[in-house]
Amino acid sequence: MKDSAAKRIFITILGWLVALLLAFPIIWMVMTSFKTETDAISTPPLFVWHPTVASYAEVQERANYFSFALNSILISVGGSLLALAFSVPAAYAMAFHPTPRTRSTLLWMLSTKMLPPVGVLVPIYLLFSSLNILDTRGGLIIVYALMNLPIVVWMLFTFFKEVPREILEAGRMDGAGVWNEMRYLLMPLTLPGIASTGLLSLILCWNEAFWSLNLTSSAAAPLTTFIASFSSPEGLFFAKLSAASTIAVAPILIFGWLSQRQLVRGMTFGAVK
Amino acid sequence: MATLNLRNIRKSYGPVETIKGVDLDIADQEFVVFVGPSGCGKSTLLRMIAGLEEITSGDLMIDGKRVNDVGPADRGLAMVFQSYALYPHMTVRNNMAFALKLAGVPKEERDRKVDEAARILQLGPYLDRTPKELSGGQRQRVAIGRSIVRNPRVFLFDEPLSNLDAALRGQMRIELARLHEELAATMVYVTHDQVEAMTMADKIVVLQSGVVEQVGSPLELYHHPANLFVGGFIGSPRMNMLPGRIAHVDRTGVAVDVAGGARIVVPAESTNVAAGNPVTLGIRPEAMRPEPAGQLAGEVLLAERLGGLTLLHVTLTDGQVVVVQLEGSDSTRPHQPVRLLVDGEACHVFNEAGRALPHLERHPLAA
Amino acid sequence: MSSASATSVAVPPRSDTSRTPSMMPLLAPAVGVLLIWSIVPLVMTVWFSFKNYNLMDPTVSGWAGIDNYSYLITDPDFWVSLLNTLVLVGSVLVITVVGGTLLAVLFDQNFPGQGVARLLAIAPFFVMPTVAALIWKNLMMHPIYGVLGSVARGLGMTPIDWFADYPMVSVIIIVSWEWLPFALLILLTAVQSLDREQLEAARMDGAGAFAQFFYITLPHLRRAISVVVMIETIFLLTIFAEIFVTTAGGPGNATTNLAFLIYARALLQFDVGGASAGGIVAILLANIVAFFLVRSVARNLEV
Ligand SMILES: Nc1ncnc2c1ncn2[C@@H]1O[C@H](COP(=O)(O)OP(=O)(O)OP(=O)(O)O)[C@@H](O)[C@H]1O
Ligand SMILES: [Mg+2]
Numbered sequence: 050m051k052d053s054a055a056k057r058i059f060i061t062i063l064g065w066l067v068a069l070l071l072a073f074p075i076i077w078m079v080m081t082s083f084k085t086e087t088d089a090i091s092t093p094p095l096f097v098w099h100p101t102v103a104s105y106a107e108v109q110e111r112a113n114y115f116s117f118a119l120n121s122i123l124i125s126v127g128g129s130l131l132a133l134a135f136s137v138p139a140a141y142a143m144a145f146h147p148t149p150r151t152r153s154t155l156l157w158m159l160s161t162k163m164l165p166p167v168g169v170l171v172p173i174y175l176l177f178s179s180l181n182i183l184d185t186r187g188g189l190i191i192v193y194a195l196m197n198l199p200i201v202v203w204m205l206f207t208f209f210k211e212v213p214r215e216i217l218e219a220g221r222m223d224g225a226g227v228w229n230e231m232r233y234l235l236m237p238l239t240l241p242g243i244a245s246t247g248l249l250s251l252i253l254c255w256n257e258a259f260w261s262l263n264l265t266s267s268a269a270a271p272l273t274t275f276i277a278s279f280s281s282p283e284g285l286f287f288a289k290l291s292a293a294s295t296i297a298v299a300p301i302l303i304f305g306w307l308s309q310r311q312l313v314r315g316m317t318f319g320a321v322k
Numbered sequence: 323m324a325t326l327n328l329r330n331i332r333k334s335y336g337p338v339e340t341i342k343g344v345d346l347d348i349a350d351q352e353f354v355v356f357v358g359p360s361g362c363g364k365s366t367l368l369r370m371i372a373g374l375e376e377i378t379s380g381d382l383m384i385d386g387k388r389v390n391d392v393g394p395a396d397r398g399l400a401m402v403f404q405s406y407a408l409y410p411h412m413t414v415r416n417n418m419a420f421a422l423k424l425a426g427v428p429k430e431e432r433d434r435k436v437d438e439a440a441r442i443l444q445l446g447p448y449l450d451r452t453p454k455e456l457s458g459g460q461r462q463r464v465a466i467g468r469s470i471v472r473n474p475r476v477f478l479f480d481e482p483l484s485n486l487d488a489a490l491r492g493q494m495r496i497e498l499a500r501l502h503e504e505l506a507a508t509m510v511y512v513t514h515d516q517v518e519a520m521t522m523a524d525k526i527v528v529l530q531s532g533v534v535e536q537v538g539s540p541l542e543l544y545h546h547p548a549n550l551f552v553g554g555f556i557g558s559p560r561m562n563m564l565p566g567r568i569a570h571v572d573r574t575g576v577a578v579d580v581a582g583g584a585r586i587v588v589p590a591e592s593t594n595v596a597a598g599n600p601v602t603l604g605i606r607p608e609a610m611r612p613e614p615a616g617q618l619a620g621e622v623l624l625a626e627r628l629g630g631l632t633l634l635h636v637t638l639t640d641g642q643v644v645v646v647q648l649e650g651s652d653s654t655r656p657h658q659p660v661r662l663l664v665d666g667e668a669c670h671v672f673n674e675a676g677r678a679l680p681h682l683e684r685h686p687l688a689a
Numbered sequence: 690m691s692s693a694s695a696t697s698v699a700v701p702p703r704s705d706t707s708r709t710p711s712m713m714p715l716l717a718p719a720v721g722v723l724l725i726w727s728i729v730p731l732v733m734t735v736w737f738s739f740k741n742y743n744l745m746d747p748t749v750s751g752w753a754g755i756d757n758y759s760y761l762i763t764d765p766d767f768w769v770s771l772l773n774t775l776v777l778v779g780s781v782l783v784i785t786v787v788g789g790t791l792l793a794v795l796f797d798q799n800f801p802g803q804g805v806a807r808l809l810a811i812a813p814f815f816v817m818p819t820v821a822a823l824i825w826k827n828l829m830m831h832p833i834y835g836v837l838g839s840v841a842r843g844l845g846m847t848p849i850d851w852f853a854d855y856p857m858v859s860v861i862i863i864v865s866w867e868w869l870p871f872a873l874l875i876l877l878t879a880v881q882s883l884d885r886e887q888l889e890a891a892r893m894d895g896a897g898a899f900a901q902f903f904y905i906t907l908p909h910l911r912r913a914i915s916v917v918v919m920i921e922t923i924f925l926l927t928i929f930a931e932i933f934v935t936t937a938g939g940p941g942n943a944t945t946n947l948a949f950l951i952y953a954r955a956l957l958q959f960d961v962g963g964a965s966a967g968g969i970v971a972i973l974l975a976n977i978v979a980f981f982l983v984r985s986v987a988r989n990l991e992v
Contacts, residue, residue, distance in 0.1 A: 061800040067792060068806035071870065074824050075812055077836060081828060090834040093843065139719035142712035154720065161727040163979035165927045167948040168972035171955050171964050172733030195726040202719060215407035218374050223421035223472075224395030233420070237411045256817040258930030259948075263956065276819040277934045287827055287834065294820040305815035306808050313878045316920060 075298070082291035089287035104292035114293065117275035121297075124186050124261075124271050125254035128193030129201075129247050135194070136201040137243065141235070143202075144209030145217070155206065162199040166259050177264060186269045189261060193254045200316075201250050207314060208242025245311030248304055252312075255301045272297040324385055324398070324475035324508045325350050326371065331380035333366055333532075340366055342532040343380070348510065348525075353502050355519045356512045357555070358529035364512040365480055367529070371510060372401050372478050384475065395421075400469030401478040404485065406461045408453040414440075414464050415449040421472045432471075439467040442504065443497075459490045466498075470505065479511040483518065495521060516558050520544070528552050538688075545685035550676040553604045559633060561670070562605045562644040568671075570597050576671050576679060578603050582639040584617040587666045590679035595671075602672040607633070607647035609668035612654060616661035620644075622654055636660060731972070737965035744959035757966035767967070769942050770950040774974070777861060777946055778925045784865040785921065786914055789872025794906065796873065797880045807877070814870040818930035825863045826852065826935045856936050856943045863931050868924075872917050879913035880906065919982040926975055947971050 069076075081089050083100040108114050143151045173192070174183070182188035212235070220234050258273040265274055276297055279290045305312070326348035333341035341363050348354050356364040369375040371382060373394030381388050389397050409417050415436055416423075422432045440446045443463040453461055462482060469477055482498075483491045499522055502509055513519055519526050520540045528535040528543065528551070535555075536548040547553035553561050566580035571592035578586050580603050588603070595601070610618070612634075619639050626633040632652040637643050646662060654660065671679045738758070741751050761767050796807050813821065830851040832838050838848030851859040883906060891901050929948045932938060938945035938953060945953070947967065955964035 057800065060795070060798045064795055064798070064800050064803065064806050067795065068809040071866070072809035072812050074829055074866070075816065077828055078824050092834065093839045094836055135719045135722060138715035142715040146712045158723060160979060161723055162923060163975050164727055164731070165948070165971045165975045167927050167929070167951045168968040168975070169730035169734055170951060171737060171961050171968060172730040174955065175961070176730070195722060198719060198723055213405065213407065215403045215405050216409060219401070219403060219407040221374065221394045222372060222399070222401050224424045229424055234409065252815060256815070258818045259927065262930060262933060263952065273817050273819045273930065276817070276823060277930070279823055290823060290827060294824060298816050298820055301817070302812060302815045309811060309874060313875055316875070
């Protein structure tokens with residue numbers, strides 16, 4: 050192992066190179082967001098420049114930016130809470146009181162996630178239009194909740210399953226009935242799992258771009274749609290596009306970083322530890 | 323006061339019967355140990371007593387009252403789990419006080435009882451820690467403390483020491499024995515460990531495949547095993563089992579021919595056997611010693627010197643290997659021919675069905 | 690039964706109803722809404738797919754029989770979109786799984802700043818698709834102002850007009866960039882759960898770095914890889930936003946996948962019947978894939 054020092058340097062350089070390359074578009078986006086529009090499109094690209102928040106100010110001035118952001122927050126939070134409201138009882142029932150049917154129920158739920166949204170775009174669109182909930186937050190909240198329900202149930206189930214059976218049995222020996230078990234044991238023990246499930250759902254809702262592009266136009270449109278509206282004016286608004294994108298991405302990126310470990314466990318249904 | 327009576331207790335998981343009719347009486351303040359090979363149903367039986375597992379059929383009585391349909395918390399039992407099953411999000415104090423809190427015991431009394439249990443278990447300094455800040459032995463003591471505070475009629479333990487290292491296990495064994503005395507409670511204890519079973523039990527229950535093979539005091543099982551299984555299971559190193567034939571029988575016992583004609587006379591009841599019957603001769607490792615006049619001939623295969631004990635593995639003339647346990651450090655060397663003198667009084671004869679022929683005299687310590 | 694004596698007859702096994710109240714009320718809402726969500730639109734799609742139905746033209750009506758389907762399968766656009774879908778899914782899967790595995794092994798090594806580097810590497814997964822697509826389209830791949838163009842010029846080459854000349858490749862790059870971190874995240878977790886002593890034992894047996902990777906690490910990752918493939922496939926089959934904001938399916942139909950084709954039929958041409966027929970094809974396709982994927986996942990699950 051005489052070459053271990055050289056190997057270490059090589060690994061370090063390679064690791065950082067890969068990381069920076071992968072993150073480069075994001076880093077560049079953030080850098081561009083602090084440039085003037087002219088600096089943003091200068092060739093060759095500027096790595097040193099006078100930072101300015103002018104683009105942020107301008108994005109902010111477009112009064113509707115905040116309504117998009119507000120829509121994103123309301124729809125993501127609403128959709129996630131609604132999904133949790135349906136999923137927590139279901140996952141509780143399946144994890145702590147399994148029956149012979151539990152396994153097939155779970156797999157069926159997973160299989161509904163395989164139904165591609167495009168396959169049902171038309172009827173959903175028509176249903177929404179006849180119910181007059183096209184381009185409403187409520188409509189999108191319902192769709193998001195349903196869309197994430199299988200994954201949320203699965204993830205909760207995985208977390209609930211991790212509560213050791215013996216702890217609940219000890220609780221029963223100590224005299225905890227269904228209600229006290231829930232209040233003193235299950236709630237505190239599963240809250241972290243419920244929180245990270247909610248977080249994953251939030252991330253998925255925040256970034257969702259099929260239903261939001263097709264079911265909303267303005268009133269209920271979230272940030273994904275707002276950003277998509279930048280797709281037409283070529284080149285001229287790089288800085289503003291970057292500023293708007295940065296604000297749209299930043300909160301969820303931080304959430305994602307904070308919860309990456311739980312996300313792995315949840316998204317892989319506990320199959321990867 | 324707490325007695326336990328099991329009447330023809332059975333347990334089925336679907337079509338599979340795992341406990342096949344257990345009858346057992348446990349007296350007040352008795353320390354009863356369940357032993358048996360893995361999967362024989364020890365935990366299942368214990369959990370049925372606890373109320374965590376439904377009893378498929380039969381009656382379970384505590385103090386003479388049938389409790390099959392009484393919930394686990396209302397049977398007046400406490401259980402200590404192998405994994406300890408401490409509530410990870412509660413402090414040691416709250417872990418111990420949880421049952422009392424659910425039972426609506428006022429705070430001062432709860433604290434008093436927890437402090438008392440902490441004193442007995444020397445947990446005082448740790449009351450405000452959470453379980454993950456404790457060592458294995460400390461967690462074990464919290465689990466015991468949690469059961470003590472409820473003042474249960476019966477303590478149930480499922481392999482409580484198996485997650486501890488050998489030194490700590492020895493220490494906790496002594497502590498449990500002391501607790502048993504101090505609390506004057508009935509205890510039912512499941513273990514894999516021979517030493518735990520032999521040293522702590524008033525009464526050992528040997529289980530195999532959901533059936534009770536024998537119930538008795540440790541020395542009773544050791545000196546008077548009821549059958550081949552118990553003979554082989556109790557005692558370490560294992561009893562040597564030699565196939566043989568009955569040479570003749572009389573009032574003083576049974577003469578058995580084994581391993582190339584050696585004849586060993588065992589003072590056992592001969593009423594149900596006759597000359598020529600095939601039997602198995604069980605010889606405890608300590609019931610043999612090298613002696614020029616010994617009945618068995620062989621060659622030393624291996625000598626394991628443990629300091630205080632020496633284990634000789636000897637290949638007999640017919641190729642079978644027996645283990646001989648000698649006091650002290652013996653000088654016998656491998657490949658050396660030896661003759662082994664067998665103490666017939668300490669031997670056991672098992673008939674073709676595996677049942678032991680009862681000894682004519684009981685061992686003085688095995689009642 | 691309370692007076693049962695020691696000789697009582699065997700009580701038939703019964704379920705543990707006293708302690709386990711029925712869980713139906715807890716389970717029913719979730720199962721119910723999912724049933725509705727998965728069946729009602731599906732039935733409607735099937736229904737529409739046999740109708741003549743145009744949102745803008747009420748004169749088009751009545752049963753179409755299998756016309757929508759025959760029109761669909763004789764439409765070259767459909768076959769192109771099907772092929773595009775498969776190319777997109779296949780390429781991204783290969784790139785992300787192979788790349789993710791290699792990167793997972795790389796980030797499993799200890800090096801200074803590893804934690805921060807890992808956060809940087811997984812960041813793209815959390816970027817919303819519309820942002821990802823627009824950043825790549827404008828800041829990266831724009832032939833004049835994009836970074837890639839500048840790099841090319843710096844190296845004395847002609848900048849590539851990505852979306853005009855290599856539209857599909859461009860989309861694949863963007864989507865792979867989004868999903869590579871996901872594969873990395875999952876596979877890295879799996880790599881880290883590998884027992885170090887296994888690798889050391891292999892080293893003692895004379896296995897070099899490659900042998901260790903192929904005989905120890907890769908088999909250990911099998912389960913994680915199957916999970917990555919399943920989850921990615923679910924999402925990749927219906928990639929939409931990336932195409933919507935970059936190429937709008939073009940040029941021509943070069944980047945029209947099934948999802949985009951259906952969208953275009955339904956909401957641009959208002960041909961509900963035709964779009965529904967396409968939807969059914971998408972569902973069939975997903976089901977074929979799902980059949981194998983769910984089975985492989987089910988095998989890996991202990992419920
Ligand atoms: N919930 C269950 N469903 C079906 N079979 C079960 C269940 N629980 C236990 N068993 C079976 O019952 C038998 C007895 O199990 P038990 O846990 O009582 O064994 P044990 O004697 O405690 O073993 P060990 O010493 O390994 O703990 C085993 O064969 C086991 O497979
Ligand atoms: Mg057990």
